[in-house]
Amino acid sequence: MYFFFAVLSLLVRESLLLRIVRVSVPSYRVRGQQAQFDCDYELGGDRLYSVKWYRDNEEFYRYMPKYDPPQHAYKIDGVKVDLSKSNDRRVVLHQVTLKSSGLYRCEVSAEAPSFESAAGEGRMEVIYLPREGPRITGNEQENKKEDFLFLNCTSGRSYPAAVLSWDIDGEKVTDKNLLVEYPLIQHSHGLLSAALGLRVPTGRTMQVRCTARVAPAWREGSEAVVGNSQLADSKEAMLLVRSSGEASTLSIMLLTLSFLQLLSSLIQSET
Template sequence: MRQLLYQLIFFILLGIPDGRCLHMVNFFVPEFANRGDKVILECGFSVNDREEELYTVKWYKFDSRGKMSNFYTWTHSNQQPKKHRIEGVKVVMRESNQNFVTLKQMKIGSSGTYKCEVTSKRRNRNPKYFHPNENPPRFNVIEEEAKLQVVELAREPPEIQGGRGNYFYGDDLNLNCTSKPTYPPTTLTWFINDNRVGNSLIEDDLLYKDDDLYVTISFLRISVQPNLFRAGEIKVRCVAEITEEPIKASMLPDKKEFKLYQVKLPEAMKLSTQTIFDVPLFGDGCTNKLTKFILVIILFLNFMF
C-alpha cells in the first residue's frame, strides 16, 4: 500500500510543470579585450524539449548611462538571426548563432555590460483543446550579464624630447616625455639616477585623442648641478605605467569636463616601459667661459691665416 502511494506521488510530481526547465549552462563574457581584437560571447543553455521549446535568444549592451540596447536576436520560428546597429558593437553574423556571438573591431566605446536573455515557450500538452484566449502560452526567461572593458596598452616606450648635445653646470635641463595613446591613460614618472623626481619639478598634461584614447605629456625642469651626478654621469629616466586611478581630462571636444572611471587591470596586463636620456656634460661654469674664449681664438686664427 505504501509503495503504491509513493508511485502515485511520483507520477503526480512528474506531471507538474517544472518552471526551472530552462537553465543556463555556460555564460562567458571576457573581462578585458584589447582594442581592435575580436571577442566571442557565449550563452550556453539547456531546454527541456518535452516541456518547452526555445523561443528567442537576445543579446543586450548597457552603455555608461545605463541604457540597454538590443544588438542581436535569434528567433526559433525562422532561425534567422538579426543584428541591430548600436555604437561600438559590430557583430560577425557568419560566426554567430543561438549560443555564440562574435564581435569584431572592438573599440574603447565597446566597453560596457553585456546581457544574454533566453526565452522558452511551454509546449501545449493538448493542442486539440487549446484555446489562445483561455490558455495563453507560458514563457520562461533566464538572463545573465557581465562587464567587458576594452583597453589599449602601450606597445612602445615613451619618447623623451628637448635634450641638447651638451650641458654646462648651471644650465637648465628642459625635457618632455610623451606617452603613446592608451586607455586607461598612462602615468609618467621621472627618475634621476634612480631617484624619483619631486612633483615640484614636474608638470603633467593629459590630451584627448581619437577613439577615446589619451596621451600623457610630462615636462621636467631642473638645473644641472654637480650634486646630480653619480659616477660622473646623470641618467634621466621616464617610466610609463598604466594608471588605475580616476583621472579628469582637461577638456574634451564638446567643451565639457569628463571623468575617467577607475579601471582595475589584472597583473598580467600591467606593463611598464621606460626611456633613458644621458645628460652630456661639457664642463662647469668657469670651463664654459674659458672654452668659449679658446674657440673664438681658434676661429680668429683660422680666419687670419
C-alpha cells in the first residue's frame, strides 16, 4: 500500500511540474518566406513568468504576461519578428534571409515559488533556390583527348550548393571513372554553383540526364540525347539538350580534333 501511494504521489507531483510538450522549428525555409516556430508547454500547478526564444544563444523574443504589451522583440541580424502574429506559444518571423539559419531554442519559466524552467530546440536552414535548371554543355578541350564524349553539368546559383547526379538511359551513374568532380564555384552574397563532368563512351546513341537537388525543396533536371555520326574516321557528335524548365530545345555540334583533321586532309587532297 505504501508503494502504491508513493507512486501516486510521484505521478501527481510530475503532473504539476512545468514541462515542454513540443517545440516545432521548420527544418528549412526558402529565402523570402515567413517562418513560424511553435512552443507548446504545460504549466502544471505553476503560473507563467516568461517565454523566451533564442537563435544561437542570442535572445530575440520574449513574452511576459505581467507586462503590457507582453511581447518584446530584440533586433538581431537575420531575425525580424512579426509581433502581430506572435504570442506565448508561437513566434512568426518576417521574410527570412540566409542569415536567419541557426539553432532556435524556446525557454519557458514559471513564477515563484517553483521558478521551474524547461526548454526545447530545433535547427532551421534557410535556402536559396536556383532560378534556372542545370545546364549541360560539351567540354571541347577534353573531347580532343580521348575516345569519350565529355559533358559538363553546371547548376544555377543557390545556397547550399546543389547536389548533381548523372543518369545514362535511366540508370544513375555510380562509376567514378565516368564522373569528374570540380570545386564549388563561389558567387556574391554567399551563393554557390556546383559542376560535375561525365565521360560518355562513343559508339552508340544514348540519353543522359543531369539532375540538381537543393535540400528536399527543389529538384530539376536537364536531358540530352547523345549520338555519333556515320563518319567512321571522325568523332563528330550531336548533343540535343532539353531542360525540364524550358520548352525550347538546344542543338549543339561538338566537333573534335579528329574531325577537324579529316576536313583538313580532304581540303589538301583537293588542292
